[in-house]
Amino acid sequence: MIRFENVGLRYGLGPEVLRDVDFHLVRGSFHFLTGPSGAGKTSLLRLLLMSLRPSRGLIHLFGQNCADLPSPERADLRRRIGIVFQDFRLLDHLTTWENVALPLRVFGKSEASYSEDVTDLLKWVGLGDRMTAYPEVLSGGEKQRAAIARAVIGKPELLLADEPTGNVDPNMANRLLRLFIELNRLGTSVIIATHDFQLMDQCDAPRMVLNEGHLEVR
Amino acid sequence: MKDILKLDKIKGYWAETVADSPWVAVIRALVRREARAMSAPIVQPASVAGRALTVVIAIMCFLACLTSGAVYMVNQSANDWFADIASEVTVQVIPVDAAEFEKKVTLVSLFLAKQAGIVKVSPLSSEESGELLKPWLGDSNALSALPVPRLIAVEIDRSSLPDMSVVRRALESNFKGVTLDDHRRWQSELRTVTRSMVLGGFAVLVLVGAATVASIVSATKSAMASNREIIEVLHFVGARERFIAHEFEKHFLSIGVRAGLVGALGATLMFLLLPVVMRFLSSGGLAAAEFRQLVGTAVLDWPGYILFGAVVVVVASLCMLTSRYGVYRILKSHD
Structure with a gap:
């Protein structure tokens, strides 16, 4: 489903932050992406999300070479990917319900067609009573769950999560991990970028370790 | 048939472009409040x-x-x-012979009215001429004693303009002390x-x-x-x-x-x-x-x-x- 071949990335004329990255992920896999701070985890996630173009090498997503794709088709591929940001990125002027429904709205679906799904998902992630609340009144854990719900509402084939447990307590981190495992069981491929070893130890999943720009899958 | 299909395609393209335009969306919102969606x-x-x-x-x-x-x-x-200035010229009659002055003004007016391209001739009365001098000389009886020239306002047909040089020459050869001002200098300024x-x-x-x-x-x-x-x-x-x-x-x-x-x-x-x-x-x-x-x-x-x-x-x-x-x-x- 995802193939990186000899991928390198540099910002401007700076040094390469990712070097000769090679890996292949199959459909329905579950991986942790780890490494010290500044190792390039977020950059790798941005490459996966086609938010950056590699300086060299090839990236194949869902069987397509990303380099050749025009902008509308890149957007279509992005619809098959769910993303959970480290800083949540919920829109402050939308309620929790509206934030979660945003991807479906963007896909051009009618509100009537997804209204029930959004409500059910919010109940499933434990935000049934916070649907009309605005992000500014949500706790860190609630925001994180809302961000996860937004990432999965479009039934993505690949879920990317950048430090999803960085802002929550260990108990909430466990609950979120169980949520990701459940989503993976339902068929979504998951990549979680984290440096929380306690979290990784709770799940027997392969680890993609980034160190000084090089990637190693263990 | 092929051409019709093409035409439909073009119409469809334009219909889609117009319907998709932000202007249409804004005008719709301004003209009639559309049923608001539930979401913000x-x-x-x-x-x-x-x-x-x-x-x-x-x-x-x-x-x-x-x-x-x-x-x-x-x-x-x-x-x-x-437009106002271009459609009017002024004829000035200087009172050379006081006794025949009124008669001369009438004759000049009649002469002008006969000329081609002239629509209206309006001679100013001695009172009206005096009024024009009031801002400079004040309201004084002395005006009646002065040899005040008489003005004749001449309206010309803008669609068939008369040759003013011919009219001027004719006036000057027929009447003594009569001048025509076509406002050319004033117009230019x-x-x-x-x-x-x-x-x-x-x-x-x-x-x-x-x-x-x-x-x-x-x-x-x-x-x-x-x-x-x-x-x-x-x-x-x-x-x-x-x-x-x-x-x-x-x-x-x-x-x-x-x-x-x-x-x-x-x-x-x-x-x-x-x-x-x-x-x-x-x-x-x-x-x-x-x-x-x-x-x-x-x-x-x-x-x-x-x-x-x-x-x-x-x-x-x-x-x-x-x-x-x-x-x-x-x-x-x-x-």
Whole structure:
């Protein structure tokens, strides 16, 4: 489903932050992406999300070479990917319900067609009573769950999560991990970028370790 | 059959383009309140940057409308002056022989009325001629003792202008002490003055236009900067560039139209009140009357008000285009 071949990335004329990255992920896999701070985890996630173009090498997503794709088709591929940001990125002027429904709205679906799904998902992630609340009144854990719900509402084939447990307590981190495992069981491929070893130890999943720009899958 | 299919395709393309236009969306929203969707708009409807933009647009649109209206009015007045002056010449009869003077004025008037291309001949009475001298000589009985020349106002047919040199030669050969003034020198000077005024007005209009463009582009860019996160989130959840641009175009076009209309309505109100102010100014004195003669009645006719509509369209389009450019610029850094 995802193939990186000899991928390198540099910002401007700076040094390469990712070097000769090679890996292949199959459909329905579950991986942790780890490494010290500044190792390039977020950059790798941005490459996966086609938010950056590699300086060299090839990236194949869902069987397509990303380099050749025009902008509308890149957007279509992005619809098959769910993303959970480290800083949540919920829109402050939308309620929790509206934030979660945003991807479906963007896909051009009618509100009537997804209204029930959004409500059910919010109940499933434990935000049934916070649907009309605005992000500014949500706790860190609630925001994180809302961000996860937004990432999965479009039934993505690949879920990317950048430090999803960085802002929550260990108990909430466990609950979120169980949520990701459940989503993976339902068929979504998951990549979680984290440096929380306690979290990784709770799940027997392969680890993609980034160190000084090089990637190693263990 | 193939051609018909092609035509349908073209019609379909245009129908889709028009239906997809942010202008159509904004006009629909203004004309009839559409059933609101349950969800809030994707672009934040009211923000500090948005409110600042609204104020800037309203003020700049007001100034642009005022300037364009004033330039239009000056231009119209200049054209009216030319039309008036070009359609009239003056014949002056000097009282060489006092006894035969009235008879001479009548004969000259009759002579002029017979000439081709002359529509109307209006000899001024001795009282009317005296009235013309009052501003300089005052209300005095001495006027009756002075040999005041008599003026004859001659209206000419603008569609078939008479040869004034032929009329002048005929007058001078038939009547002693009669001169014809076709206002050529006055026309030339007036043309120079009014052209300078109109050009000056255009220069001010260009400056106001440039200031309007610069401030609206700058304010829209600031408002766009505060929306960067929305653009990025939409991009990451799979929105196409066109969708994001369309959402922002609709939002900023709406701001532009509403704020522009406020500015244009303010300017309209000013121009509607202007004749009242002018009447108040010209309520007394010769100076006021001359002022009114110079600037006209200060009534802006309907093409002038249409200009205001054009200003609103330009300002709103500018807002919309700047927001589109802003969206693509932000998206370019992510693609």
